[in-house]
Structure formats: structure tokens, C-alpha cells
Amino acid sequence: MKKGLSFGIILIIAFLHACQPAETTQPDEAAEIANNQHLLMATAWYQQSAEMAACYYQAFYQAETALKNNLENDESDKPNAIVLDIDETLLDNSPFQAKMIETGKPYSSDFWKTWTDLGEADALPGAIEFLEKTKSMDVEIFYISNRKTNELDSSIENMETLGFPEIRREHFLFKEETSNKDARRAIVQADYDVLLYVGDNLNDYSNFLGDRQEDFGKSSLAENKEILGRDFIILPNPMYGNWEQALKAKYGGETQAEFLEKLKENLVSFDTE
Numbered sequence: 001m002k003k004g005l006s007f008g009i010i011l012i013i014a015f016l017h018a019c020q021p022a023e024t025t026q027p028d029e030a031a032e033i034a035n036n037q038h039l040l041m042a043t044a045w046y047q048q049s050a051e052m053a054a055c056y057y058q059a060f061y062q063a064e065t066a067l068k069n070n071l072e073n074d075e076s077d078k079p080n081a082i083v084l085d086i087d088e089t090l091l092d093n094s095p096f097q098a099k100m101i102e103t104g105k106p107y108s109s110d111f112w113k114t115w116t117d118l119g120e121a122d123a124l125p126g127a128i129e130f131l132e133k134t135k136s137m138d139v140e141i142f143y144i145s146n147r148k149t150n151e152l153d154s155s156i157e158n159m160e161t162l163g164f165p166e167i168r169r170e171h172f173l174f175k176e177e178t179s180n181k182d183a184r185r186a187i188v189q190a191d192y193d194v195l196l197y198v199g200d201n202l203n204d205y206s207n208f209l210g211d212r213q214e215d216f217g218k219s220s221l222a223e224n225k226e227i228l229g230r231d232f233i234i235l236p237n238p239m240y241g242n243w244e245q246a247l248k249a250k251y252g253g254e255t256q257a258e259f260l261e262k263l264k265e266n267l268v269s270f271d272t273e
């Protein structure tokens with residue numbers, strides 16, 4: 001009798017549940033999700049296009065060539081080193097961008113840390129092979145990243161699991177206070193002759209080069225273009241970077257939609273009759 005009663009209650013609950021309207025996206029949630037839809041094509045390109053992989057292979061080939069040249073011309077008595085950024089340089093964090101698109105949530109360091117805590121980022125094409133060659137040339141490897149120090153353990157574990165060579169804790173200089181990497185670069189430069197820098201952001205070479213100024217930093221880059229391919233190898237990142245912050249600083253807008261509208265207004269187009 002008791003068993004039959006319980007079964008009846010379960011049936012009633014199941015019936016009531018079936019009568020609930022299907023879960024729908026609420027208007028606020030829909031608006032929030034719309035905020036990150038502009039990341040879709042850049043993230044799809046990064047994850048799906050063979051051209052993306054080609055850019056990375058090409059850049060790491062150039063990095064190897066530049067490193068060999070710089071080693072041949074090295075006259076310093078200090079031991080040799082290279083300095084690399086991590087995110088979108090060695091590790092692929094595009095699943096985090098995909099999560100931003102999926103949920104509409106804006107970037108925050110807590111949200112980002114839910115991704116890095118997993119330690120599931122993949123290695124970017126050509127990255128591990130390049131670092132193995134670097135190691136075989138007797139060149140030390142330093143990682144200067146704006147990941148925070150509370151992300152160090154998961155980052156090291158992630159890179160060890162992927163098979164990155166020579167993962168030494170003292171060679172990871174993560175962000176403590178400032179995103180400006182100059183002071184951390186100076187620490188490495190004090191004891192090593194840094195033969196090459198690799199990153200996806202101009203600030204990965206120097207804060208001076210990363211200063212966007214009025215023309216988004218294009219004129220200072222043009223004045224220093226000889227460093228590219230020789231002292232600094234840059235990798236493609238259309239998803240985010242200081243270039244994006246420079247656009248926001250210039251065009252502003254109260255909302256994401258207003259900002260995107262300003263971007264559209266400032267595109268270079270042509271007149272039709």
C-alpha cells in the first residue's frame with residue numbers, strides 16, 4: 001500500500017514537471033550572451049582554420065632560424081636564454097573564449113582561473129618542437145606571463161603533462177602586481193643574454209613597443225620593425241590583446257553594442273555611386 005502511494009506521488013511529480021514550459025533564455029540572459037558574439041569568427045578561425053596552424057608553424061620556424069643566427073653572433077659572456085609568453089604563444093586558451101561566447105559572461109580573473117585550474121590547455125602548433133630545439137642548443141627557457149602566481153601550479157602541471165621540456169619553477173615569472181613585463185624581463189636580463197623574445201602581444205617584447213599611443217602603436221612599430229623576425233617573433237591572436245584595449249580606450253561606448261557600433265563607424269570603406 002505504502003509502495004503504491006509513493007509510486008503515485010512520483011507519477012504526479014513527473015506529470016507536473018512535464019507541464020512546465022520548456023526552459024527558455026530570459027531576455028537579460030539573451031542580451032548578455034549577445035555581448036560576446038563578436039568573438040565568434042576570431043575564435044572559429046583560431047580553433048578551426050589550417051591557416052592559424054600555418055601561422056604558428058611559420059613563426060616557430062622563424063624563431064628557430066633567428067635563434068641560430070643570434071647564437072652565431074653572440075659575443076656576450078653571459079649564459080644564453082630566450083623569453084616566451086605563455087597564453088596564445090605556447091598554450092591554446094581558445095576554449096575559454098568559446099565559454100565566453102557560450103555564456104555571455106565577461107572576462108574576469110575568477111572566470112579565467114576556472115579554466116586555467118583545469119590545466120587542460122593544448123600546446124600550440126610547433127611550440128614544443130621549437131623549445132626542444134632551443135634546449136638542444138643549450139639555451140635556457142624563461143616564461144614571463146601575466147597569469148597570476150596563484151595559477152602557477154596548474155600552469156606548470158598543464159605544461160609538464162603536454163611534454164614541454166625543462167619546466168623549472170624558478171623560470172616562471174608570473175604577474176604579482178603589474179601587467180608591465182619590463183621589470184620581470186630585467187630580472188632575466190641581469191643574469192642572461194636574452195637572444196629572442198616570443199609572444200602574441202607587442203608588450204611581450206617591451207612596454208615601449210606595446211605603447212599604443214595615438215595610432216595604436218603603428219608608428220613606433222614601423223620605426224622598430226627591424227626587431228621583428230630577428231629579436232622578437234610575434235604570433236597571431238585575433239581574439240583578445242592590448243590592441244583590443246586600445247580600441248576600447250579610443251572609441252569607448254557605454255555598452256558593448258555602442259562600442260561595436262563605433263568600431264563599424266571607424267572602419268575604412270569606400271563610396272559607391
Ligand SMILES: [Mg+2]
Binds near residue numbers: 199200201
Ligand atoms: Mg599571450
